[in-house]
Amino acid sequence: MSTSAVEPGTRLAERFRLEDRVSESDGATLWKAIDEILARPVAVHTFGPDFPRVHEVVTAARAASRLTDPRLTQVFDAAEDDDHSYVVSEWVTGESLTDLLSGGPLEPDRAAGLVAEAAEALAHAHEAKLYHLCLRPAHLVWTTGNTVKVLGLAVDAALSGLTTDQPALDDAEGLGRLLYAGLTGHWPGDEEEGGLPAAPMIDGHFCSPRQVTAGVPNYLDTVTVRACLPESRKGQGALASPSEVAEALADVARPMPIAISYPSTPAVASASHTEGLDIAHRQQRTLPPQPIMPRRPPNQGGGNVLNRVLMTLVVLLVIAAVGVGAWTIGRSLGGPATPEASSTPTTGKSSASASAQAVKPAKAKGFDPLGDDGDEKSDIAGLAIDGKPSTAWTTSSYGNAELGNLKKGVGLLLDMGKSMQISDVVATLAKAEGSSVDLKVGDSPDLDSLKTVATQKAASGKTTLTPEEPASGRYVLIWFTRVPADAGQFRGTIYEVVVHSPGSA
Template sequence: MSMSAVEPGTRLADRFRLEDRVSEFGGATLWKAIDEILARPVAVHTFSPEFLRVDEVVRAARAASRLTDPRLTQVFDAADQDGTAYVVSEWVSGESLLDLLTSRPIEPERGAALVAEAAEALAHAHDEGLTHLNLTPSRLVWTTGSTVKLLGLAVDAAILGLTSDDPVRDDTLGLGRLLYAAVTGHWPGDGDSGLPPAPLDYGKLCTPRQVTAGVPGYLDAITCRILLQEPRRGQPPLTTPAEIADALSEVPRPAPVPISPNPPALNQRTEAPETATPWPAQPAAPPPVPPRPQQQSGAASKILLTIIVLLVMAAVGLGAWTVGKNLGTTPAVAQSPSPTPSETPKPVTVKAVSAEGFDPLGDDHSENPNLAGAAIDGKSSTDWHTTSYNSPELGRLKDGVGLILDMGKSIPISDVSVSLGDVPGSSIELKVGDATELSSLKTVAKEADASGTVTLTPSKATTGQYVLIWFTRLPPYQGKYRGSIYDILVHSSASA
């Protein structure tokens, strides 16, 4: 049978009957077919006579068939004989990551859980020498059986003619792009993925938290460690799927739910009904019903009642004797209620009146003053930063530099939360006082080799109108050294 004779109704290997043509690309056709022996739907790829990579596809499919990870599409058969080549694989019904992101918002951690499963499966494939090279949102599926499937391992690349000098790196970046898409709904790669492109900031990819509100900081950091290949939160870049799987190991995973006895018919493109829902909530188990107490017989009830009455009478008598004894030996004194200890006021966030770059040891006594407001605007995507210096000790030009806040009046300082950059190496001090001269500001807390969000808590009661975050050592930045503050929150026990 020639390839041109392949049409709906064609039977391959005397068991796979082609039914519906799903898609065509570059001489490869995807069909929904029926395995007549096992009476189940399967996916079948067939190829036109002009398709030149049949041998590569069949070899890739046979290699993929040896993998047993249930999160990878199972390959059932692959052959090239009698002028007909085909690959038979598992038919997957469900919603792809693309479907989920374009049909309704999903929580970032739920999207990340899909990618975590894909990373683990891909790590197993890499251990066997197989790669994917075509990781897109349409290839990651949340199935109707509430499981995760990664479609097209090895076979996609062979069909599309994709090769790589460093396939581990390419699959790692592919997982990073999937994670970015899962938490932001934007695609940070080339080509048309079906999602809006990720925004850029002066030519550099915006971080997930710059794009979408509510992305957890640890997911933002993991994504940047993959895509930007930068250390974040004191952790190195992630360079393999196994490292990504380990970094995402704490993401809550979706719990499988029973498959509906009549699942909706979905094609391999995972076109899903509107009623499909990712991560269906498990119904809570009904509370146990306490057993009904058995009724006592008449005689037993009377005996029990008599015992209870005797015990009550004994307790009353003992109490009366004790009261009488106390009245006879000590005068009655009216007791005043014990004073209720005053509750410690709960710290509240106090908004600063203004912020200024603070460089009293420099020539102009200021440091990037035009950026200072970004540290108190409540936006994690904006920052104030120091000038770039040639060494972590500020080029040995001065003892320190910082950002000073005017709280408007002197207030008690409970603690100050400072969001720094993700690169470690900052040494900072918290200084508080009622004047802006450096000599009037007292150091009340400090932190060395800091990164991320740091809470500085004075060791004793501290009040002041001015709060200074003082850098004495800077982290590396683009070949030099620069300190950054994305946000400052001042907490006070003051009621006003």
């Protein structure tokens, strides 16, 4: 179909109505369109008569349509003939990596989490012999539905005529560049990309992320170097495929999804947020029942009698409540000694709770005394006490919920700086159920010296661990004895920990 013949309002396949021309390049035009049957926005590529790769693009789109990973753009339709060649795919709304970087580099864990999701999605695509080959910041999107989406799999390479003899390595390098961009706000290429400045160089080589941005964890620096900076590897093996990148990032915390309640007619609401809200308001206005009085005989008074009876009952209940309240107040004023004596334990406990203050730990450590080296990802332990609920410390991944039957427990050890009484500890865990955690407190960081003061089974989300009896110590240990499922494996996650204390012991 000639681009000159395609204008806003054109309908393809008697279903897809073109609305806005988004971009045009080398004879291929991207449109925002409406699927009139399902009343939802879609993306449509059309092609001019001189576009040379229609067959390759349509073939790639048809192959991509068979993939089911929700992190990859879904293809709905693709057709090829002399007059009507087009590709219809999912219309994705959200913020691209370019948008996310407009305010500077991302938090390291967030950048790693986004790229880890993309790496897993591309690993699935590679299993089906489908490749991306042109990963750029605009291709990685955090959607309005709080999910990761990789745009343009197979199709964008066909549009550009890109081919390669080493697709796995090319996509691994592309993922490494995305991680580099997320960690530094720079693009490791010879030119700017999507508004990102080119990465700085030393002696003709790109600087590593840690050389560009302070605070990048060493392991993320290493993953990035192994994926896309061959000059800086210093003997380290390259990450040569998306699956290897995904494996290297398997332990990073993933972006937390936010629960969204969809309107009852999501297809219409997806076309316009305003329409969706209007629909919700109209539905609320229809909830009150319609008056039914006209259906009653005009001389029937049963309803009035019932109303009078109900009103009488309400008045009697109010009088009774007032009387009980007055009696309670009078009793309190007349005999203060008796209530004070009878409620001494409760008053003391509530008073201690009321005066408890949040105390920031001096430092945190991943604690694995039963493992080989005693450490459990201490390099990211500080993320659990940084005051940011979007960051997290995680355990290593295990083969089952019982820590792969390798050990009895693993945890996060907090050094409070000095001995103090512990009122409670509030830990925000992963939403997935299945965590079993103990709270241990003591004055020595040795496992045998830490006393278990609280236990919570089947824990998830915000979990409060309150000692069953007064507990004091310098060290606070959140000890996982069971971890929940996470992305096909099992690991514990702590997004944030808050320790409350009524004062120093």
